[in-house]
Amino acid sequence: MSAPSRETVLDALRAVVGGDDGRDIVTAGMITGLSVADGAVRFAIEVDPARGAALEPLRQAAEAAVKAVPGVTDVIAALTAHSDAPSAPATAKGAPPDLGTRAKPGDKPLRPPPPAPNGGKVDGVERIIAVGSGKGGVGKSTVSANLAVALAMEGWRVGLLDADVYGPSQPRMLGIEGRPASPDGKTIVPLRGYGVKCMSMGFLTGESESVIWRGPMLMSAVTQMLYQVAWAPLDFLIIDLPPGTGDVQLTLSQKTKLTGAVVVSTPQDVALLDARKAIDMFAKIDIPILGVIENMATFCCPNCGHETQIFGHGGAEAEAVKIGAPFLGRVPLALEVRTTSDEGTPIVASKPDSAEAERFRDMARALAEGVGAHAPNAAYPV
Numbered sequence: 001m002s003a004p005s006r007e008t009v010l011d012a013l014r015a016v017v018g019g020d021d022g023r024d025i026v027t028a029g030m031i032t033g034l035s036v037a038d039g040a041v042r043f044a045i046e047v048d049p050a051r052g053a054a055l056e057p058l059r060q061a062a063e064a065a066v067k068a069v070p071g072v073t074d075v076i077a078a079l080t081a082h083s084d085a086p087s088a089p090a091t092a093k094g095a096p097p098d099l100g101t102r103a104k105p106g107d108k109p110l111r112p113p114p115p116a117p118n119g120g121k122v123d124g125v126e127r128i129i130a131v132g133s134g135k136g137g138v139g140k141s142t143v144s145a146n147l148a149v150a151l152a153m154e155g156w157r158v159g160l161l162d163a164d165v166y167g168p169s170q171p172r173m174l175g176i177e178g179r180p181a182s183p184d185g186k187t188i189v190p191l192r193g194y195g196v197k198c199m200s201m202g203f204l205t206g207e208s209e210s211v212i213w214r215g216p217m218l219m220s221a222v223t224q225m226l227y228q229v230a231w232a233p234l235d236f237l238i239i240d241l242p243p244g245t246g247d248v249q250l251t252l253s254q255k256t257k258l259t260g261a262v263v264v265s266t267p268q269d270v271a272l273l274d275a276r277k278a279i280d281m282f283a284k285i286d287i288p289i290l291g292v293i294e295n296m297a298t299f300c301c302p303n304c305g306h307e308t309q310i311f312g313h314g315g316a317e318a319e320a321v322k323i324g325a326p327f328l329g330r331v332p333l334a335l336e337v338r339t340t341s342d343e344g345t346p347i348v349a350s351k352p353d354s355a356e357a358e359r360f361r362d363m364a365r366a367l368a369e370g371v372g373a374h375a376p377n378a379a380y381p382v
């Protein structure tokens with residue numbers, strides 16, 4: 001089934017009445033941040049915070065309307081609050097600072113995105129590498145998690161920032177549960193999985209909870225996850241970007257002193273077209289492409305071991321050659337990659353002898369070498 005278009009999704013939302021004056025929620029201008037990536041749809045409904053809780057049925061009705069659109073595979077809708085005041089809410093000691101993402105009735109004013117301090121550098125962090133993709137579902141988060149764990153297993157001090165705030169998946173992929181603490185009420189102490197320090201909006205909201213997605217608040221949350229988290233000391237901070245080439249990716253890339261970016265693609269022509277867009281975005285803002293990775297490259301039958309090139313083959317490598325970027329390698333479509341990701345036991349750590357783990361390790365080494373990191377200084381697990 002073909003992926004739904006933005007217009008089809010908006011048409012479905014036009015059937016939902018929600019404005020004070022009886023207008024539908026699209027006409028009433030209540031829909032913001034709509035993203036349609038393949039079958040995955042994310043959007044926010046702007047509401048008066050005083051009516052937030054009462055409007056939960058509206059949120060559910062909007063989600064149900066979109067879910068009914070043919071080709072839609074999953075939907076996350078969030079209620080977002082209007083807010084103009086810039087002051088920061090007070091934070092209780094011991095609780096993580098409020099990243100300004102939840103809409104509750106009577107919420108305190110939310111913060112505007114803070115300017116990037118320190119020229120975009122994160123204190124005590126040697127290298128920041130963004131992992132992006134032109135579209136969702138190509139395995140960017142799986143690749144980010146396995147690269148991060150592979151680097152940590154090599155002895156590097158590694159952090160993983162899950163900036164995919166629309167669908168935070170790193171807590172699940174690294175099997176981390178809990179809420180990060182903030183002993184001083186200002187800085188969040190990241191949680192750890194497989195020796196990797198990790199921060200994700202998923203820790204604060206839960207994977208399936210609805211979260212506010214207004215642009216400024218979203219950026220505020222992402223920049224605070226960079227600058228108000230006790231990352232140091234790190235050799236590598238890997239950022240799992242949201243899919244696509246939207247504002248978050250662009251702003252984050254511009255606000256942060258990135259060492260470079262890795263682009264993940266599957267071999268289909270359409271995925272490569274999207275990957276090219278991501279590559280162009282990084283090129284336009286002078287972020288070096290440190291490597292291209294082809295994921296789900298071939299299907300390896302778990303019964304007979306026969307390999308089939310379901311989606312074609314070699315396109316990502318050709319693209320890397322074309323732009324003069326390193327091709328870091330390809331990962332097959334393998335059942336164990338999926339099950340280990342979904343179970344929170346990344347394959348590089350849980351099945352280190354598998355061929356797929358070896359691919360990830362090779363890619364992590366090539367990535368480190370590519371940025372001049374030759375000799376790790378810590379023993380795993382850190």
Ligand SMILES: Nc1ncnc2c1ncn2[C@@H]1O[C@H](COP(=O)(O)OP(=O)(O)OP(=O)(O)O)[C@@H](O)[C@H]1O
Nearest residue numbers: 136137138139140141142243332333334337338341
């Ligand atoms: N090489 C692979 N073999 C088998 N399954 C894979 C592979 N890579 C990723 N997957 C599975 O594909 C699904 C999507 O992967 P993942 O969440 O990493 O993609 P993504 O690009 O980060 O998606 P999004 O940006 O939409 O969150 C997951 O269920 C994951 O386990």
